[in-house]
Amino acid sequence: MRLVLQQFLSVDGVSQGPGSPDEDTSDGFARGGWFVPHLDEAFERLAATWLGTADAFLFGRRTYENFARDWPEMGDHPNARILNGLPKYVASRSLTTAGWNPTTILSGDVPAQVAELKRQPGRELQIHGSARLGRSLLAAGLIDELRLAIAPVVVGSGRRLFPDGGTAAGLRLLHSETTPRGVAVHVYESTGLPEYGTYGADA
Template sequence: MRLVVQEFLTLDGVSQGPGAPDEDRSDGFEQGGWFVPYLDEEFEEVAATWLGTADALLFGRRTYENFARDWPKMTEHPFAPVMNGLPKYVASQSLDAGSWNPTTVLSGDVPAQVAALKQQPGRDLQIHGSARLSQSLLAAGLVDELRLVIAPVVLGHGRGLFPDGGAPAGLRLVSHRRTAPGLSVHTFESTDLPQPGVYGGGV
């Protein structure tokens, strides 16, 4: 399987709490729900296409607990059969079992276990949200593709996908589009680590 990270971001890189005011108030974050005003049918179609390539889902504990609380109740949502039915993996050192079946808990050396999952046949192993987990797996060189959806809003506060001191990563843009409400949808493939250059060829 390919490891694919899907993240909603603000223009200043915040990934925390995109879907609702109460989604994630950790560290005093009070601006949740910032992504919702930019949703439309066009992006729903993009998201459905992406979800259609998933053979399993991977979460950090916080995102998993939010999804496990909400998705089983969202029976009328068109994504619900897929989200609720796919195999799910949660990276956690504190959970013993998951409540959102079928779920497998990954503890201990999570990157090694994710690397083993990638060796299994299938299409996408998708990470939805879970910024800290995404950061760690990007640093471990395990991410094959990044799907970043950037909303035209600046919050000035909140947990970001790419924190200061994070590991470098090389990426290649393979597609991009803009929706009518202003979402910028970018797909990147992982490449070699970035190399410095000199403007003008050093002349």
Template sequence: MRLTLTTFLTLDGVMQGPGGPDEDRSGGFESGGWVAPHFDETLGAHMSDIFARADAFLLGRHTYDIFAAWWPKQEDPEDPIAVPLNRLPKYVATTRDDELTWSGTQRLDGDLATAVAELKRRPGRELQVHGSGRLAGSLMRENLIDAYHLMIFPVVLGAGRRLFADGVPPAGLRLVDSRSSAAGVTMLTYHAAGAPTFGSMGG
């Protein structure tokens, strides 16, 4: 399976607390809920397309807790997001030893890079990471992400946890798809392209 990361970002790269004011207040963050004013049918259809390519999910613990509190209650058999989330395998990177009660969920044991590499060797289309900022950083440092689905919102917050924070390894990316919505959201898909290249603009 290809490992893909899907996340919502502000123009200044913040990924923290997109879904609501109380979703993630860690570090004193007080600007949660910046997605809702810009979420429209175009973005919804794009997200449905992404979820349709999933064969498994890999989640950080905080994102798992948010998803597990909501999606198991969504029982519409036509829901393009609830159906794959509730039916497909879910792997959680966590150091907590409490029970993971969402059906189809397994805890990742042992070394993260080794465990994820083993999942990627299994047959299938996409092993999808959604949100999960700390996990995403760890995966980037291990060069395990094959593609990025980035939804960039017309918002600048000036503070909050960023996806591409200081210390992530340099990487080249290749744009393979670009769309935009009437609400001003840019939907970009990048494939990993190895190390970045550099040059000079001078004559």
């Protein structure tokens, strides 16, 4: 399976708490819900298309607990059947049980376990949110594709997907589009380490 990282971001790179004010208030974050005003039907159709290519999901603990709380209660929501029914994996050092079936807890050497999952047949193993997990797997060279949905807002504080001091990575743009409410969608393929050059140097 291909490992795909899907993230909602602000223009200043914040990934924390996009969906509601109380989604993730860790470290005193009080600006949650910044992505919601920019949702529209075009983006929801695109997100549903992405979801339809998943054969399994991978989460960090915090995102898993939020999804496990909310999605079983979604009833007839068109995405509920996919999220509730497909295999789920959660990377956690603290969880000992996970009730959102079918779920497998990954602990210990998570990158090695994810590499083994990638060798299994299937289309996509998707990471939704879970920025810290995504960063660690990008550093390990395991992310095949990044789907970044960038809302037209500067949040000003909060955890960022790519903080200072993070691992460098080369990317190749596969697709881009903008929704009517201004979400800029960029789909990238990982290419390993970035290239560097000097402007104006002779070829």
